[in-house]
Amino acid sequence: MSSTERAHDPVGGTEEEPAGGTDKEPDDEAGTAEFVQEWRNAAYNCYSSGHKFCREVCPVMQVTRNEVHTPTAFHANVVAMEKGLLSIADVARDYVHCTGCGACELRCPNTLFTGDFYRFRTRTVQLVKAARALAVDEGIHQPGWQRWVEATSRQKSEPVLGGEVPVSQEHVADWAAGLDLPIGGETILFCDCEGAFHRTSVPRAAAKILKAAGVEFGLMREQWCCGGPAAEMGYVERAKEFARHNVDDWRAVGARRIIVFDPHDYISFTEDYPSYFGDEYDFEIVLFVELLAELIRDGRLELTNPVDRVVTYHDACRLNKRKGIHAAPREVLRAVPGITFKDVDHVTQWSYCSGAGGGLPIERPDLTAEISRRRVEQAAALDVDTLVSACVWSERPLTEQGGKRADPIEVLDLLEIVALSAGLED
Structure with missing residues (x-):
């Protein structure tokens, strides 16, 4: 099957291969072998079962109806890579077609058909992230992602705005103008990039709610992107740089408790950061919506x-x-x-x-x-x-x-x- 045929879908027509996709020869056999070794059992669990229950809950598959965009294909690629039939260069573009929603993991019989004695969840989201990271390690880049992560590295926040409004550290806390919020303290409110620069009404609402309920909190001295998007796009080392900065900033201001209203930050702080820092990472991460329910329930x-x-x-x-x-x-x-x-x-x-x-x-x-x-x-x-x-x-x-x-x-x-x-x- 040609690359053009592999990428056909009914929304965008026949998707062209991205220009300038690699910056070196994708010949890192050691990296591929390590990837296959880590994911082969999960891949065979999927491939050998023969079910395809995950497809109709996959938001991408609902639209494209393209076999190469399915969770089953993501696992089958690993089987083919182990047998030497495919390389990451052949399939890297396929792994773009995942929102990381996790619906396939819940619908998978390998997740559903296990009893209380054996807790197991298919890890398709992590497989996709690992395949994207392997591609980046081998010099295979998706042009939009590469530009996005490079801009985030320069600005320290994601380039969520176009036009004349600058995305920069100078403006990362503009959303809090007039709210008289302190810097630092035991509890920090972390504002994601989209909230900080685009939908500023959400962090303003969050801050006002906390103040009205008598919750003491402050802001970071210098808040960078959580790093989650970079990790999802395969740029793990960049993600770790953002994470290291944020953790150091939290420690510098005496923070022990981090409140987040964005689910993407919540995933980063409860899954990615612990994997980066291990036992060193000892912060309490509070999801705003759960705290909000508690504040209302308690009459605060x-x-x-x-x-x-x-x-x-x-x-x-x-x-x-x-x-x-x-x-x-x-x-x-x-x-x-x-x-x-x-x-x-x-x-x-x-x-x-x-x-x-x-x-x-x-x-x-x-x-x-x-x-x-x-x-x-x-x-x-x-x-x-x-x-x-x-x-x-x-x-x-x-x-x-x-x-x-x-x-x-x-x-x-x-x-x-x-x-x-x-x-x-x-």
């Missing part, structure tokens, strides 16, 4: 203003599917007076995704747009006027697609809804 935050909206909730993939967190955001929404909440259970939402994760919007924005369009249409079928998310990264493509409808659907963050009800909005 009162929601008194009715919010007259008909809403449904979009389960952020990295909360629901990756971390099993689905109860807290629903508890919060049901505590907001005036809201009509039309829920879709969290298991059904295994097949829902915004398409905004795993670097997909950078290399395949056409796919992200179509995945988000389908998610918005699923919400529209419930006759709602608002789609609520707890992930700032999902909100950009969902907002774009919601605004294109003849009957627009507004996309709001859960923290924005709560700030409205608590009377804390700007």
Whole structure:
């Protein structure tokens, strides 16, 4: 099969191979052998079972219908690499087509058909990250990802903005203007790049909620990107540089507890950072939405203003599917007076995704747009006027697609809804 045939999909037509994909000969046999050794058992578990249950919950496969974009193909590639039939150069572009949502892992019988005596979860997301890292190590780059990570390294934050507004350390805390937030302290609020520069209403809502509930917290002296996106794109050493800086900054200001409102940061701080630093990493990582449910439950935050909206909730993939967190955001929404909440259970939402994760919007924005369009249409079928998310990264493509409808659907963050009800909005 030619590379052109391998890359065909119905959204973007026949996808051309990216120009200038390598910067050296991909002949690192030792790296490939180590990769195959680590992932061969998982690959054979998938390949030998013959099932393909994961396909219809995969947001990319739902759109492209391309065999090479499936979780089963990601594992079969490893089998072929072990037998010398493929190299990472042959398949690196295939691994672009994953949002890292984790739906395939939950739907896999290898995950589902195990009893309490044997806890096992298929690790497709980690396999994809490892394949991308192998490609980068062998000098095989996806041009959009390479530019993105290089820009992040220069600016210390992701290049989430176009136009004249600068993304830089000088402006990373502009979102907090007028809130009189201190630097440092035992508890730090970490604001992701998308929130810091694009959807600034979310970190402002977060800070106001914490202050209203009497939670003492501060900001970092110099906040860099969490490094998660670089790691997802295969640039692990760059990711470790960001992580090292952030951990050193936390220690320098005496932080022990880190509050995050972005699920991508939460994944980075609870999975990537412990793998980088081991026992040295001893911070408490608090997910804002779980803290928020606790504050409301304990009466420390009162929601008194009715919010007259008909809403449904979009389960952020990295909360629901990756971390099993689905109860807290629903508890919060049901505590907001005036809201009509039309829920879709969290298991059904295994097949829902915004398409905004795993670097997909950078290399395949056409796919992200179509995945988000389908998610918005699923919400529209419930006759709602608002789609609520707890992930700032999902909100950009969902907002774009919601605004294109003849009957627009507004996309709001859960923290924005709560700030409205608590009377804390700007």
